[in-house]
Structure formats: structure tokens, C-alpha cells
Amino acid sequence: MAIATNYVAKSIYDENVRGTTLKLNEIKSTADNTKQNLATYQNTVDGKLEELTSSTQTLDGEINTASAKITQNAQEISKRLTSTQVDKAITDKGYQTKSDVDNNITGRGYITSSALQPYALSTTVQNLVQETAGSFERQITETRGLIPTEVNQNLFDVVFSDLRATGGTSFVQSDDGWIEVTIKNRWSGFYWLYSDNIKPSEKQYVLSYEAYLVDTVANTAYLETDFGSPDQSTRINKTPKRYTVVLNRPANIYSYINFVCNSSETGKKFRIRNIKLEEGIVATPYIAPFPTTVLFNAVKDTVDAHKRLIGNGDSISQAIQSAKKFELSISSGGDIYQAIETAKGLVTEVSGTNGLKTQVSQLAGSYAVKNLNSSGDILSQANLSSDLFLLEATKIRLKGKTLADEIQAIDGKFGTLFVADGTFAKLNATVIGSQAITADKLKVDQAFFDKLMANDAYLRQLFAKSAFITQVQAVTLSASKISGGLMRATNRAMEVNLNAGQILYYTDQAALKRVLNGYPTQFVKFATGTVTGKGNAGVTVIGSNRWNSESSNDGGFVGIRAWNSSNIDQIDVVGDTVRLASSAFEAADGWNINTLPGKLDIDAFNADHRASSKIKVGDLWLWKNATTYSSMRDTINLIIDNLQLLHNNKSTERGYSYTLPAKV
Numbered sequence: 321m322a323i324a325t326n327y328v329a330k331s332i333y334d335e336n337v338r339g340t341t342l343k344l345n346e347i348k349s350t351a352d353n354t355k356q357n358l359a360t361y362q363n364t365v366d367g368k369l370e371e372l373t374s375s376t377q378t379l380d381g382e383i384n385t386a387s388a389k390i391t392q393n394a395q396e397i398s399k400r401l402t403s404t405q406v407d408k409a410i411t412d413k414g415y416q417t418k419s420d421v422d423n424n425i426t427g428r429g430y431i432t433s434s435a436l437q438p439y440a441l442s443t444t445v446q447n448l449v450q451e452t453a454g455s456f457e458r459q460i461t462e463t464r465g466l467i468p469t470e471v472n473q474n475l476f477d478v479v480f481s482d483l484r485a486t487g488g489t490s491f492v493q494s495d496d497g498w499i500e501v502t503i504k505n506r507w508s509g510f511y512w513l514y515s516d517n518i519k520p521s522e523k524q525y526v527l528s529y530e531a532y533l534v535d536t537v538a539n540t541a542y543l544e545t546d547f548g549s550p551d552q553s554t555r556i557n558k559t560p561k562r563y564t565v566v567l568n569r570p571a572n573i574y575s576y577i578n579f580v581c582n583s584s585e586t587g588k589k590f591r592i593r594n595i596k597l598e599e600g601i602v603a604t605p606y607i608a609p610f611p612t613t614v615l616f617n618a619v620k621d622t623v624d625a626h627k628r629l630i631g632n633g634d635s636i637s638q639a640i641q642s643a644k645k646f647e648l649s650i651s652s653g654g655d656i657y658q659a660i661e662t663a664k665g666l667v668t669e670v671s672g673t674n675g676l677k678t679q680v681s682q683l684a685g686s687y688a689v690k691n692l693n694s695s696g697d698i699l700s701q702a703n704l705s706s707d708l709f710l711l712e713a714t715k716i717r718l719k720g721k722t723l724a725d726e727i728q729a730i731d732g733k734f735g736t737l738f739v740a741d742g743t744f745a746k747l748n749a750t751v752i753g754s755q756a757i758t759a760d761k762l763k764v765d766q767a768f769f770d771k772l773m774a775n776d777a778y779l780r781q782l783f784a785k786s787a788f789i790t791q792v793q794a795v796t797l798s799a800s801k802i803s804g805g806l807m808r809a810t811n812r813a814m815e816v817n818l819n820a821g822q823i824l825y826y827t828d829q830a831a832l833k834r835v836l837n838g839y840p841t842q843f844v845k846f847a848t849g850t851v852t853g854k855g856n857a858g859v860t861v862i863g864s865n866r867w868n869s870e871s872s873n874d875g876g877f878v879g880i881r882a883w884n885s886s887n888i889d890q891i892d893v894v895g896d897t898v899r900l901a902s903s904a905f906e907a908a909d910g911w912n913i914n915t916l917p918g919k920l921d922i923d924a925f926n927a928d929h930r931a932s933s934k935i936k937v938g939d940l941w942l943w944k945n946a947t948t949y950s951s952m953r954d955t956i957n958l959i960i961d962n963l964q965l966l967h968n969n970k971s972t973e974r975g976y977s978y979t980l981p982a983k984v
Contacts, residue, residue: 331344331345343361344358345357354377355374355375369389372389456620456621457620457621459619461615475597476527478512480493480499483510483511484513486510489501489510496593497593499593500589500591503583503590504586505584506582520547526599526601527564527565531561531591532556532559532590533557533588533589533590537588539557541590543555545567548570548571550568556590564603577597579592594608616629617629625640626639637649646661646662653673657670665683666682677691677692677694679692686705687704688703689703698712699714700712700713805817806818814830829847832845833845833870840867840868841865843864844860845870845872854885854887858883859883861879861880862880865877896915896916897912898915899911899913899925900913938953939952940953
């Protein structure tokens, strides 16, 4: 609102039953600006109020305002100073000018001058003082923020939790903004459900982003980014680079935008960040949002304690002092320092973002340092009391010469140890070098002997270049090479005569077989069986069973079974199709025998061989059913006899035989 210039000065006085109010207003105009001073004095039954306000309006319309306010009532006195014109407020109070603040920000490493180009700096300082009968409190707050000075229309206004994975893909976001996607399969990535104000069917959009491949074998891959199908893909490589894609208006529009990679290298990664979506076909530079920094210093004094709190947005420290103790804490980036000091002693604790803590405590008669994990378990400690010094750790090293009056060790390890005279209840050693060892009982887990003679020895482990042993009993025997004559099973079910080259079985159902996952069980089996009406026989089986058993009696078996005894000689050839051939694969020939019920036949495997094939038999029986058949031999003989009659008489013969075989 502009400053009115239709008067020079005026005053307003108001009086009622609660008190009086006086307002004084003054206007001063110069060639450069217009200044208004306003003073308000209020005296009521509740308290007193004094407020001074000064506003200056420049020729370009900018208004700068500074004010001071004092409120007094029965409980407290409140003083407040505010200023929307930073330079004037800071300079008037003797703190720093705006240029000094800018230099301090750059000098402390908050942001460089090049990064500040698209922003304007905004700083507000507030000083609050509150005083009561029981306490005094003062707060100084400085708020710093960056306001973009360029147009930054980014329709991709999302937080990380708005993104959704495709196909079970996992992805995380680092502090520097990179979204890292772990490739699970082809087209791994994420998608974003865009809002209703984005209309790909009506408007043109352009997308820009930074991306690159991480630890992939391939140097390039395609990154798909589109509103639907057909797909739009951009080739990316292993170098971080900004890409721009003018998005097409797809024939099939989805309700989301894809960010997926066509790489199928499982476990590898790609990264993407600073995604910007705009209307039009020209991409503008990406302008990152900049956080606001709040610096504050608060002091509060009461009759019991003095408290101080200082923070800068990233770090905060607090000090509390009372008559009985002093407390101090500092927190920065997840790292925390705490200290408590009393008349009894001092306790400090430092903890990091990794969950580890270090505690130091100093009391009368004791001093301790402890390293703890996140669960509070002690990782290592040094604890000194009046009569004990405890050192606890996974490994403790005393470097240099160490002199001890007396050592009692539960478990000790020494690189070199000289003992003039020692008594050991138990001695464990990897190597013992001695001229002689005398003992009633000697137990050695591992030993190397030039010569060992023993009447009875129980050895857990034995290494020998050459050993002659009359008899060995072992639970497990492992060797790169075994030479011998006879190997026999403990139950005598099997015997291998290496010298004769024979494997002998003395049990029923003995077998040699191969078992391989995904394939039928293949075997040679030596079994026994019974032939109905003839008795028992030995059965030799060579075959395979697709149901992963050794059975030759079910539908999963294919192979040969040989039956043999004093009165049995029988071979079963089992298979849906049986081939009899001289060449089974290259230039295949021979006979095909189909054994399936209702489909029994014999045919030449090669159709070209049918005309030259022969079956040499004495007779063929052609069956009509299970009990009726015609003999091919008898039928042909009758035909020959009748043809002979006609040939001999050379006339119509009425005396030919009427005997005919049955029809089939």
C-alpha cells in the first residue's frame, strides 16, 4: 500500500473508560522518497504500549518499514524490534551489513557465487526480549533464503516417495539427488503418475534430465521416457550428461511417465536426477530448489538455571547450567556429543551415524572408557578403579617391552616365550621341539615324527610318505590313488577284485545306475524273478525308467530283460517301438516294430526298402478273431491244386475240390 501524501502531520487522541490512546503521524517528502513516522502511545487498565514505526517509499514504489514496540503489564515487559529492510535494521543495531552477510555465507562454504546467479538473497533478523518476575529470555533469529530470479516452470514437482517401481525393481536416492536403479530385468526402472493439469493429448511437452550407466558391461543402453506407446527411447552411456526429449503425442496415452532402461544386466545400475518437465519444445536450465536456513541464539535465565540454545539449521548446541550440574550437548549431521558434569564426576558420550558410541566417565576413584554398539553392548572398554584395571576388547596389543610382576592368563598366545622352569597343567602346541619327552600318557592332536614305533596307536590324523600297515580299520578313507587287490563291503554284499578285473555281487537287486536331475534313471540291474508255470529265474535288466526308479515292470521302463534258469531262456525287448537295424542313425534302415495294443505292425523303416524286403517263414496264420484263423499255406496250396486240374484237362472241369478255407 502506498504512503498517503495529502497531509504533512496529524494527531489522533482517543479516551474511554479503559484508558487513553494517542497517535502521532508525520509525512516528509523529498526529491528521492517519501517518509512516514507513526508513534502510538496507549495507557489502559491492562498495561502500557509504546510503538514507533518508520516507513520510507522510494520513487520506484518500494516501501521499507522498521518498527520498535514495548509492552508492559503486571507480569512482564516485552520489547520487540523488526525490520523488513535488512540492511537498515542490521546497520542501525551495529551487527552486519547485507554485503557482510553475503560475504560470510560465501566464505563459510554455504554456496558459491556462480550457484547464486539464478537466485536473490532474502534475510530477516528478529530480536525478541521477554522479561517476567521469574525469568529473563532473549532470542535472536536470522532467516536466510534464496528466491529464484528466473522462470522455473517444472511440472515434475514430486517427492521421492511418489515414484513407483516397475517389475519389482529397487531404487534409492542419495543426498546429491541421484536416483540409483538396480536392474532386475529388461525395462527396469520407475514411473510417475502425473496430475490432471498435464494433458499430453492437448499440449506439447519437453523433458530433460541427467543420466548415466553404472558398472555395466555394455557401454550404452536405451532409456525409455514417454507418455505411452509407441515408445520413445534415448541412448545413454557411462558418462553423466543432460539429455532433452521432446515428448510425442502417443497413440495410446498412459496415466504415467516411464523412466525404464532396456539393459538386461541383472544387478547392474543406472542413475538419473534433476528431472524437469515443461510445456513447449525448448528445455530451460534446471534450477534446484534451495532450502531456507534459520540461525538462532536463545538465552533463558531463571532463579534455578541458565539455558542457552544455538543452531544454524544443520547443527544445534545446548548448554544448561544449574547449581548441581552442568549439561552440554552438540548435534550435527547425525553425530551427537553429550556431557554431564556434577560434583560427583563427569560423563561424556559421543555417538555417530553408524550407531557406535564412545562413553567416558570420571568419578571419585574410577575412570572408564567404553565403546558400545547401537544395542548398548560393550565392544571394548578400559575401566580403572581403586584396585582393578579392566581392559576388554577383541584384540589388545601392548607395544614395546612390558614388565609384569605377576601374570595370570586364562588364554595366552606368545610369539616367543622363554621359561627357565615351568609347570603346566595342560600344554597345547602346534610344534614341540625337544631332545626327549617323558610322560606316562602323551596325547597329540597333530605330530610330525621322523620315526614312530608303537605297539598300539590311536591316531586322529596321520601323514606318512610311506606306511606298511597289516590291518587298517577306518570310518572314512580318502585318497588320490588306491592300489590293491581286493575291496569288499563290510556286509559282504559286494566285492571288487582289482587284479582279476571283476565286480562280484552277493545280494539280490544289485545294480549299476546313473541318476541325473531332469533325466530318467539309467541302470544295469541284477535281480531275481518268477516265470508263471516254470519257477524262479535270474533276471538281467538293461534299461531306463522315466519315473526315476529301477523297476522294469511299469510303463516308465524301456530296455531289455533276460530271464534264465534250468528250464527258462527268455528275452523281453520292451518299448513302444522296437528297431531292428544295421544302421540306426546315418542312412537308417531295418525294421520298425510297433508294439502298442491295437497298432501292432512290422514295416520297413525306410519306405524305399519295402519293395526289396522279404519275410521267410513256413506259414502265415491270418486271424479273424482270437480263435478263428486261415492258414496262408493251405490257401495257396488249394489254389495251386485247382489251377493244376485246369491245366491238365484244358477244359471246363467240374470235379475240382470244393474245399475252401474260412474267410478272414
